[in-house]
Amino acid sequence: MKQPTDHSTAKIVRGYPHLSSVKTSIKLLHQRLPQQKLSMYAASLPPADIFIHPSADIVIEVQQLAGRIAHYLGLPIGRILVNFSSSLPCPAQVELSSADDYLVRLHERYRFDSQDIPALLAHEIVHIFLYRLKIAFPNVLENEILTDTAATYLGVGWPCLNAFRISVQDSLDFGYVGPRTIRHFSASKVGYLTPEEFAYVLAKRSLLFNERIDRLLTLQARELYRQGLRIARREGARPPFARSLIWWRWLYLGRRWWTKRSPQTGKRSQFADYRFEWVDGEMKVTFDCPVCCQKLRLPTERRQIHLDCPTCQHSCSCRT
Structure with missing residues (x-):
């Protein structure tokens, strides 16, 4: 080539x-x-x-x-x-x-x-x-x-x-x-x-x-x-990853609250490292795996979720 x-x-x-x-x-x-x-x-x-x-x-x-x-x-x-x-x-x-x-x-x-x-x-x-x-x-x-x-x-x-x-x-x-x-x-x-x-x-x-x-x-x-x-x-230290820094965490919580005020089906709020969207009446957060860049999606407002990426099997803890 x-x-x-x-x-x-x-x-x-x-x-x-x-x-x-x-x-x-x-x-x-x-x-x-x-x-x-x-x-x-x-x-x-x-x-x-x-x-x-x-x-x-x-x-x-x-x-x-x-x-x-x-x-x-x-x-x-x-x-x-x-x-x-x-x-x-x-x-x-x-x-x-x-x-x-x-x-x-x-x-x-x-x-x-x-x-x-x-x-x-x-x-x-x-x-x-x-x-x-x-x-x-x-x-x-x-x-x-x-x-x-x-x-x-x-x-x-x-x-x-x-x-x-x-x-x-x-x-x-x-x-x-x-x-x-x-x-x-x-x-x-x-x-x-x-x-x-x-x-x-x-x-x-x-x-x-x-x-x-x-x-x-x-x-x-x-x-x-x-x-x-x-x-x-x-990329591995931003929300919703559990080890994210405190000021990024507060920004994430503020954006989540803002998106939750408009619980319309199909409503989506896109940010640099993640996006919130409503799926079947439930708000979820979509983000990239920090290793293989595979799109991952989790329900919001969970204190601790252990996640294994289905593509690269990278293990991480998330707080959504």
Whole structure:
């Protein structure tokens, strides 16, 4: 599949514009991959396995790297062909088939700058992984977001966050008032997710497997990861979860009281982390599982409810 166009000179989108699709992708992975299968990816692909020796033949090194990624994912490996092409309209492409042979094409410029090759190969080979499992969305963009999310969530996509770089270059400008230094900023990335979204998925993964993933990241990526970790942890510390902070709990109670004043069938009050709705004359609260993002629904005004998520079996206590 195609990678997006090169972002080294284009304006890079920041923030969380695809967060809804990311959460849907995480939910789909948990629905289609049993817990035993997911546990196979508890340890991320180590840095030694993505290292490309600068003095070795780049084609052989890249083919071996593709083989290590495929082996990590548990794909049957036949013949792996990776070539470089200057006519490629995008950074990378993969040929999807049910055979055990893989054909990956990279743009010619990566022959001389291999820094982002691990991120590109992770995305392309995960395309094969999802294709074989018939895990896909009908929309092309959502399918690419699914691929980025799966690569990061399954432990081979952390180089995608490292691929985000902000470079600073100073130059001298000689004007009427004398020389002055002008600072130029440039940024580059790969993938369809924003840097913040890559960090969020990586944080969700680290919480699931209790993995210290920050040791694999660059300094720039590490700060983004910490931001994503705060957001991911907050999802399990908001009402109606029992361990929510007191001021969030009071806000939840106020919203519940406000919604209860209009007990109309079909009445719904949507908030950032949950929504209240009337179902068959009873008010219920709907919220996301903090692990797999599956929608959960419970009756309100219960002091303590123990809940096991039907998708990921995550256990939690709720006060609705």
